[in-house]
Amino acid sequence: MSGVQGSGVGPAVDEHAEKIDAYASARNSQIAGALRAFARRRSALVGLAVLLLIIAFTVITPFLWKYSYSDITVDFSAAPGWRHPFGTDSIGHDLFAQTLRGIATSLKVATLVALLSTVVGTVVGAVAGYFGRAWDAVLMRVADLIMTIPVLAITLVLANVLGAKGSSWFLLSLVLSAVLWIPLSRLVRGTLLSLMKNDYIDAARMLGASDRRIIIRHLLPNAAGPIIVDATLMVGRAIIVAASMEYLGLGIQAPEVSLGLLIQRGQGAATTQPWLFGFPALFLVLIILSVNFVGDGLRDALDPRRTV
């Protein structure tokens, strides 16, 4: 395509510059190709659109909507209607405002958890898988140890000790990340172990490449597929686990709301006032689905072997 092949008689400077251009444009076309591949997957595109729409909605609407999530209205246990599109609960909270607020806090927690646990899990898994021996033994036993600690008991204790200070979404994210990185680290470790059987790892070693270079340049990019998929699943997992923690008193507490808290509160009246539980649950499913679709799209778009 570049039109600059040939046997090369003397290093002409122009030719050289032209080649670098060709190289840069190949890079650009690579990014364009990745975008095209992402756009070709309809589910990924739809997922992205839904996700952006939900986020925009939660950001803009509070400024326009007549009720705030903490307002107590005069309508108790009203069914969805013109005044309250999602209905109200027994003390008069407008559920539309509450659901939007809940989406915002839940997304904040989920994003932070997904980010933190993916980074920690990837680093721990990579070190354990690549260096093996003592590293592997120690790190994986630490992971086992954390898994054996009953998370709910710890949560109860933490909620008790921290009291009001515990009602922060940041602390909740840290507690969740401390547990959720473990499955990912196992996944990364296993993926690396199988990737290391490839000859290109030995080839890099034969060139004298450092361990860091081999991990960052040769191993992790090839493990990106499973890592991305797991990170997107983590978003959904974080929202659900966060809900049970909130139920026990750690993390987001009233008057602050989250999707988990709303579902938790509404499920008791699921048969008599289904809207209390239905709308937050619907958005939870929507968010998890669209994040997973986006993850699938990303995984395929970042694979150079894709067929576009």
Add this chain to the structure above:
Amino acid sequence: MTTSERAPDPLLEVRDLRVTFREGTDQQVEAVDGISFEVHPGEVLAIVGESGSGKSITAHSVLGLLPPLATVAGSIRLRRRTSGRPEELIGLSSGAMRRIRGAEVAMIFQEPSTALNPVYTIGWQIKEALRAHSRVSGRTARDMVVEILRRVGIPEPEKRVGYYPHQFSGGQRQRIVIAMALIQNPDLIIADEPTTALDVTVQAEILDLLRAHRDEAGTAIVLITHNMGVVADLADRMVVMYQGCVVETGPVSEVFEQPQHPYTRNLLAAVPRVGVQSAREPVAAPDRIAVEGRDVVIEYPAGFRRASFRAVNSVSFRIAAGEVLGLVGESGSGKTSLGRAVAGLNPISSGSLVALGQELKGISRGKLRSSRKDVGFVFQDPATSFNPRIRLFDCLAEPFIVNNSTERPQLRQAVNELFDLVHLPRSFAERFPHELSGGQRQRVGIARAIALRPSLIIADEPTSALDVSVQAQILTLFTELQDELNYACLFITHDLAVVDMLAHRTAVMRRGEIVEQGATREVLLHPQHEYTQQLIGSLPVPDPAVQRDRSSRRQAVTS
């Protein structure tokens, strides 16, 4: 079952067969493009071609084993056992097809390690093949299985029927796969590269087994292969396929003697032969030694429920500077372990191994890393030796970057020079590994190995995954580069003919020991050790007359 005299009408008749694959949404790939051939009862027909020629797809379409994306057109007529009349197989219902599979047409697969289910005993699996078509009582079935195992040469069949696949060697597993094909006494056997995954000595035995069965039971065999030696050994007639078309058909002796089509001629010319070249004489009085091993032992430590394993047992050898040492052996002989040890990829357990003046026993990680820029390694499988996520430019620039030997602006120049050296267009720099063919990738692999102008190259079966004609080109390139850059080389291979082409000296390994070493010409023409003689004797020669003679002599010796 089959008549001993040759029937006038063929057993299998393929007319104008076309197979197209749908690729993506609107692309069509013609894999097989209107081919015709026939197979007569009791005949061995070889379908020869390189990878991608459509030979396997042709064979699979006979049994209706193509993936759903394939469309088949044309005609495949099989003379049915029940009616004795030819019947069309294309468009047959899956139930009717199943009654033909195994009973009238059976298949032998390439890879015996994956063709058997590891969780069932082999007796159970052969019985399953039997039960698929006929009702037999448990007692008779068992007797039949033992009988068939005896016929394919499994020792102590009464005991071995209860064994699992992993308790057999690769050659024995292929015998079991053949037993599964034979138990229904089919009229036609399709053998898809039945010996490709096997060592030469085992290959010879499997070919003898197939020949014996043909002679006794009169079963017709369609033999799919890329190995001209195998064709010369077993086949009566051959069909040469190239890019989905048949370019030549005829009796084996005629095609070998007077190939008509230029492709057939090239194919035959590309087959390496032992004792033809032998042009490279060893350096008479080497002034410098590149590698010297003394009593090298490589042991893999004991693991969980696994005893320690000694892969290389007290081996001594030496490679002079600028010399190519061919290291020949069958799978499991320890040749790869030794090669990796020389490269510093495996530690050695005892003895002494000095590469380029550096003792490798107990070497520190840091020292090993700094000494690596003088050693290049060419890997066996071009499919796994490249990081699929990086472009070839980055791949070939990596040696320079890692060793800080070239300034960034000069990288492009350095990479271009490498592409020139291995005769690839410079524009390949922007490609990803999967966009290259196997042969092209192996050229890049060589370029990567020689990037830093090392004084020692270790090549681990660099051509065994390639087609013959590509293999010939790679070997030529390798010789050319070795002459030019004059590196010492440890060339690991299972193929004696390859050694003949490029090694100054040759060492033959067996079960962790070097049984014979010396000048290549001496080793190949006057082998001293019994095992070397056996190796050379088993190697099929791409000449039907010579090969028939050799195999009958070999059989006379073994029986």
